[in-house]
Amino acid sequence: MxxxxxxxxxxxxxxxxxxxxxxxxxxxxxxxxxxxxxxxxxxxxxxxxxxxxxxxxxxxxxxxxxxxxxxxxxxxxxxxxxxxxxxxxxxxxxxxxxxxxxxxxxxxxxxxxxxPGITIAVRKDLADKVKSAADFKGLKIGVTAPGSSTALTAQYAMVKAGLKATDAAIIGVGAGASAVAAMKQKQVDIISHLDPVTSKLEADGDVVSLIDTRTEAGTKALFGGSNxxxxxxxxxxxxxxxxxxxxxxxxxxxxxxxxxxxxxxxxxxxxxxxxxxxxxxxxxxxxxxxxxxxxxxxxxxxxxxxxxxxxxxxxxxxxxxxxxxxxxxxxxxxxxxxxxxxx
Structure with missing residues (x-):
């Protein structure tokens, strides 16, 4: 023993x-x-x-x-x-x-x-009118699902810009190919989403990014610090x-x-x-x-x-x-x- x-x-x-x-x-x-x-x-x-x-x-x-x-x-x-x-x-x-x-x-x-890794982007044909979250009123925002972090980030950006969280419609578009299709088919005007969806839409020229929290600089710009x-x-x-x-x-x-x-x-x-x-x-x-x-x-x-x-x-x-x-x-x-x- x-x-x-x-x-x-x-x-x-x-x-x-x-x-x-x-x-x-x-x-x-x-x-x-x-x-x-x-x-x-x-x-x-x-x-x-x-x-x-x-x-x-x-x-x-x-x-x-x-x-x-x-x-x-x-x-x-x-x-x-x-x-x-x-x-x-x-x-x-x-x-x-x-x-x-x-x-x-x-x-x-x-x-x-x-x-967060979330990017908020506007459909390219609306980019001349929508320059920031202050312009989201009345638009449709595609997110993974209502209540998820993608939705909350978009709503936070609006509130910070002086709008109400309810000033834009939040539309669930899923997490993969369905999200890409929703933007390409103009079912939504804005998309608050994650990679690879974001990079796919950017590479195809479908969107113009307005807010990008994939980096420390972008996160601090929106939230004031790491999140x-x-x-x-x-x-x-x-x-x-x-x-x-x-x-x-x-x-x-x-x-x-x-x-x-x-x-x-x-x-x-x-x-x-x-x-x-x-x-x-x-x-x-x-x-x-x-x-x-x-x-x-x-x-x-x-x-x-x-x-x-x-x-x-x-x-x-x-x-x-x-x-x-x-x-x-x-x-x-x-x-x-x-x-x-x-x-």
Missing amino acids: IFTRRAALAALALSTALGFAPQAALAQNAEKPKLTLGVGGKQLLYYLPLTVAEKKGFFKEQGLDVEINDFGGGAKSLQALVGGSVDVVTGAYEHTIRMQAKGQDIRAVVELGRF PAAVLYLKGDFATKNPVTTQKLANAFVKALKWLETAKPDDVADLVPAEYHLGDKPLYLQAVKNSLESYSRTGVSSPEAMKSMYDALKLLDPELASSNVDLKTTFIDTFAKKAAAGS
Whole structure:
């Protein structure tokens, strides 16, 4: 018994010295190894870390069997979590603030995007009349789904420009080819969307971009600072009841973020399903290049970025204007920090 204990300790010390995480040496079984994840538009580059974790086998490395349910937009995946049909969600961070304000304990555990990655663009034949969000009144804005981050960003831009959030019609156009078709067929006048949809429309000359939050500069121009974008979020009691499972999910996502830090656009294009390219691989490569800056480097959102998002929501939503959400309740950062540290 003494020999076994010493051997185990020696093996652990050796693995640590070689750079292996203690969890790898003394693996724990997940409380819930088979789970369901909701997402609103998986093919969008907004959710690329999810596809990387899936296709690179990072979930399986952690002993997890993750079934991914793809919904039409982020608001629908949130509904699925609240309703209990999915265990966790990759979706916009802002949903955690909204739910905490309503007394529902929804929390993020990993930041996937540090900038929203959303571009707001006008149809080219209207570009001479529509120069900014102040000109959106009476127009139709295409978004992934009403209530999703693409819709909220467009509405925030309008409110900031002096309009009301209801001054333009919000039209759900989906996440992929349907969104491209909606603009090409003039079903909408403005589109608030994500890559590769945005880059496809730009490359085809269908739109003129007005607001671009794929970069730090563009995000600061609209919001005044960084804004958490996609996160992995869940019910607070899920993390409490399933801490090992939650840690393993965080490990997989942080590993995906680390892979993206050094990945080249060709690496990404070769990894994802061909249909994600929207029939134009060179265009997809450009879209990836445009988006790589937006992904989180640490998996943890800063207090300043979270406050920036909360301030935007307070300006946009009268129900949140007088709210007092403790932002510490919206993000449990210990899982991402442990994953980043390899512990």
